[in-house]
Amino acid sequence: MKKGLLIVISGPAGSGKGTVNAHLLAREDFVYSVSATTRAPRPGEINGVNYHFITKEDFLHRIEHGDMLEYTEYCGNYYGTPKKEAEEVLQAGKNLILEIEVEGARNVKTKYPDAVLVLLLPPSYSVQEKRLRGRGTETEEKILERLARAKEEILCADAYDYVVYNYDGCDTEAAEQILGIVNAEKCSLRRNPTVAEDYLRT
Amino acid sequence: MKKGLLIVISGPAGSGKGTVNAHLLAREDFVYSVSATTRAPRPGEINGVNYHFITKEDFLHRIEHGDMLEYTEYCGNYYGTPKKEAEEVLQAGKNLILEIEVEGARNVKTKYPDAVLVLLLPPSYSVQEKRLRGRGTETEEKILERLARAKEEILCADAYDYVVYNYDGCDTEAAEQILGIVNAEKCSLRRNPTVAEDYLRT
Numbered sequence: 001m002k003k004g005l006l007i008v009i010s011g012p013a014g015s016g017k018g019t020v021n022a023h024l025l026a027r028e029d030f031v032y033s034v035s036a037t038t039r040a041p042r043p044g045e046i047n048g049v050n051y052h053f054i055t056k057e058d059f060l061h062r063i064e065h066g067d068m069l070e071y072t073e074y075c076g077n078y079y080g081t082p083k084k085e086a087e088e089v090l091q092a093g094k095n096l097i098l099e100i101e102v103e104g105a106r107n108v109k110t111k112y113p114d115a116v117l118v119l120l121l122p123p124s125y126s127v128q129e130k131r132l133r134g135r136g137t138e139t140e141e142k143i144l145e146r147l148a149r150a151k152e153e154i155l156c157a158d159a160y161d162y163v164v165y166n167y168d169g170c171d172t173e174a175a176e177q178i179l180g181i182v183n184a185e186k187c188s189l190r191r192n193p194t195v196a197e198d199y200l201r202t
Numbered sequence: 203m204k205k206g207l208l209i210v211i212s213g214p215a216g217s218g219k220g221t222v223n224a225h226l227l228a229r230e231d232f233v234y235s236v237s238a239t240t241r242a243p244r245p246g247e248i249n250g251v252n253y254h255f256i257t258k259e260d261f262l263h264r265i266e267h268g269d270m271l272e273y274t275e276y277c278g279n280y281y282g283t284p285k286k287e288a289e290e291v292l293q294a295g296k297n298l299i300l301e302i303e304v305e306g307a308r309n310v311k312t313k314y315p316d317a318v319l320v321l322l323l324p325p326s327y328s329v330q331e332k333r334l335r336g337r338g339t340e341t342e343e344k345i346l347e348r349l350a351r352a353k354e355e356i357l358c359a360d361a362y363d364y365v366v367y368n369y370d371g372c373d374t375e376a377a378e379q380i381l382g383i384v385n386a387e388k389c390s391l392r393r394n395p396t397v398a399e400d401y402l403r404t
Contacts (some may be wrong), residue, residue: 013209017271070277117396123404124401125401126404154401154402155398158397161390161391162390163394180385181385184382184386184387187364187365187366187379188364189360189363192365193322193360195360195365196356199327200327200356201325202326202328
């Protein structure tokens with residue numbers, strides 16, 4: 001059984017990351033990595049679906065025992081990827097999607113150089129701004145905060161392996177693009193060092 | 203206008219390279235690089251379509267003036283890729299397919315590190331043997347010669363970036379796989395170093 005691919009997908013607010021990931025996760029060979037966090041669940045959030053809600057003590061214990069594939073601290077709370085679950089998925093030949101931000105992405109790449117890091121972007125900054133304002137659900141202050149954060153993040157683009165643009169109404173195409181990247185990576189010689197031996201043996 | 207990709211496709215006898223390339227070349231964004239050669243045209247071969255048939259003197263002159271993107275000598279004849287044509291195609295944003303063998307592929311990669319090298323293979327050595335015998339058009343000696351050459355070539359697989367298998371009746375899938383590789387390469391950060399600046403400017 002060939003191991004699955006560890007895929008990090010980051011995308012700023014307005015990139016349509018959720019919809020694009022949903023397209024990928026509709027496939028049998030893609031699995032979503034549920035993060036662990038020490039923050040309190042918000043109304044409607046389900047333990048084990050949105051997050052694994054655990055105590056700070058438990059989280060620190062896991063870090064200490066090397067049980068977190070990556071983790072970050074944000075606004076006093078910890079967020080991380082449970083290692084055991086991730087490795088089980090990959091061993092089973094499925095591709096694991098980690099939806100994390102740039103700092104976490106960098107940490108993953110350091111520990112798992114084989115991970116594929118994809119940055120999903122709106123077509124342009126002006127479109128991103130339009131999308132955020134178009135939602136009509138957030139205060140001007142919140143929107144400006146998100147845009148400022150997006151600017152910071154895009155300046156870290158070089159941490160990623162690929163950039164995919166999500167054009168208006170093209171969620172499916174963006175998902176197909178990511179799928180194409182996964183397929184291409186899987187047939188790279190770098191990931192198949194024994195091509196010649198395997199070929200001649202069969 | 204974004205430059206096209208230089209794609210080297212090599213494949214041993216029985217890999218179905220011709221059919222797979224035909225699928226790609228049916229697209230508007232792919233162009234086939236017609237090689238120059240000093241060997242005599244065979245019956246039915248058309249100058250400018252199968253090869254540019256040129257004199258040895260002309261060929262050596264072109265090498266000397268750096269007008270060959272790559273070239274090799276084989277059985278006393280020269281074969282090479284005219285550089286000017288290739289660069290015009292790439293500048294026009296089209297992807298250029300070079301159908302050459304492993305030595306030529308290596309030479310291309312040395313001069314054009316941005317080239318993408320794809321090795322197309324039958325699913326296995328035993329299938330390859332079956333395909334060659336199945337043709338029923340060649341002598342046993344010729345078949346054994348081709349198989350021996352294929353073995354030599356596959357041992358150079360690590361010169362390539364990607365390996366694509368052409369399963370029985372799956373020419374279209376193999377072509378799609380190569381198309382996926384081209385798309386993935388085009389959105390790699392390595393080929394898009396100014397992502398952040400471009401994004402924030404628009």
